[in-house]
Amino acid sequence: MPQLAVFPKAFMHALCKDGSMCLAEWISLAVKLNVEGLEWYAGFLEMANEKNWPGFRQQVEDHGKVIPMMCCSPDFTHPDRVFRQREIEKQKRWIDMTFALGGSYCRVLSGQRRPGLSMDEGVKLAADCIAACLPYAQERKINLILENHYKDDFWEYPEFAQKMDVFCKLVESLDHPCFGVNYDPSNAFLAGEDPLELLKRVSHRVLTMHASDRYLKEGTLEDLRKEENGTAGYAKRLSHGEIGKGLNDYDAIFSELKRVGFDNWISIEDGVDGMDQLERSVTFLRHKLEQYWPVTANHN
Template sequence: MPLAAFPKCYLSMLMEGEMRHEEWFDVASEIDVDGVEFYWGITPDDDPEELDRLRSAAADRGLSIPMMCYSPDFTHPDPDVRREEVEREKRAIEATARLGGSYCRVLSGQRRPEVSREEGLSWVSDCIEELIPYAADREVTLVLENHYKDDYWEHPEFAQQKEEFLDLLDRIEESPWFGVNYDPSNAIIADDDPIELLEAVADRVVTCHASDRYLEGGTIEDLREMEAEGGQGYADILQHGVVGEGMIDYDAVFSILADAGFDGWISIEDGYDAEKGKEHLDRSAQFLRGKMAEYGLP
């Protein structure tokens, strides 16, 4: 099973130009991963030659670029805005393919108070179903994540909770070019049981975010109050930690994945502390490699 790393702890540096892509690739090449997951905010999608150069730079370090972390917002009440969001996702799919990737994330959108459950589910499923053939033509699989909240959104994910997430999945016809990107710690933030969610979607999981969470200086109830107030980004009390050192039962996760025959990419998503980024990513990678071996995952 291939293992990737997402530069969560370095994102602000990469986006602000304080860290070059190659420096991030250098870090990843020194830990036990096979690839790096890309983030749309650091993707030069309007420059094909630069995308080719980045693909080669990663390959020179023994790394592939299998996944693209993208955040479409398909729950906007304005149909013209939703149309723009579909077109932007197409650009993300194209950039993913150019980088040599096989998986591009798709989300539902923000949980806007004025959008009803039925409206949101209808709009989102229509957008995703339109995108699947486009992705298939480029040999890219769209992966729907049980997501919490994009760093630049005002509201949490529309399909954050298990009930809405499963309902959305049921509305989208099964396809080899569409699946689930499962993130166990996001289920906890949604007040769902991550193991129950995984059991419900195991046959459709094609990629995973290996993340672990902890709350610092607050409770789940405090988080719910902060979400109700709105505001861009994550609440300060919500932290990513080293994988295997937080709230997730990874033995249960790997047992279910093994039983389902999962053989896709797992991408490490940990930490905000750039000073400890490499150390934490290395600890996460060692933990995950151990679990892969323990549960017989290739």
């Protein structure tokens, strides 16, 4: 059966920008949930000091949980070669961070969809940078996972490989045993596309998943697509919400994942309206996992 992790979506500013929350506080909240792991974010303020890394792993493991996944946002589509090389070095440090925390999966992205960047050029830039990181990851038994992303919280432009055809082209250009997909169904809606169509195109490459649900607070998805460029952070029309009550069809998603033999980590990006909401989302997903990956008794 796949295992569940949680991500502190509601506390990103507090943990990454103003320091109004410390990681020990988040850990104390998360370990009370019915999950096996806590997904980490490379931009947590307290992770800047490498001496802190072993201590956070110990704190989590002391509660019987693990840190399976690292969420980070390399920007590999910048036109300047020196900038891209710095991003490769940052990604390698995040791989080291993942290793130190005991994780096995470290996210990569393509980069920002800057004006004037063609599809072929952007795919080549991103693929070359990811390929440059893969031997380093393999040495540490870390898998790099490319997410069909919308936009990092702190980026100006949306993800270069946001659109399905671009994302699939980038995935297909990278054939390596330590590379796969982190599938996020909600992000496909933001590209104006069907998350199930995307899943069927890449399900054989999916190593991990982000689970969330999204709602439009006003207007339509078409309105959202018209205003996405050049806006820092997430679009105002969009809202995270309780999983199972939004746009995603989790029965169809889990049916396809079960069909291809998926049995790995699902990290929950939720709880923006409080820990009670996050707990309800955990309960919903736990029930679905038991439905699609039932535990059978061993009768000897």
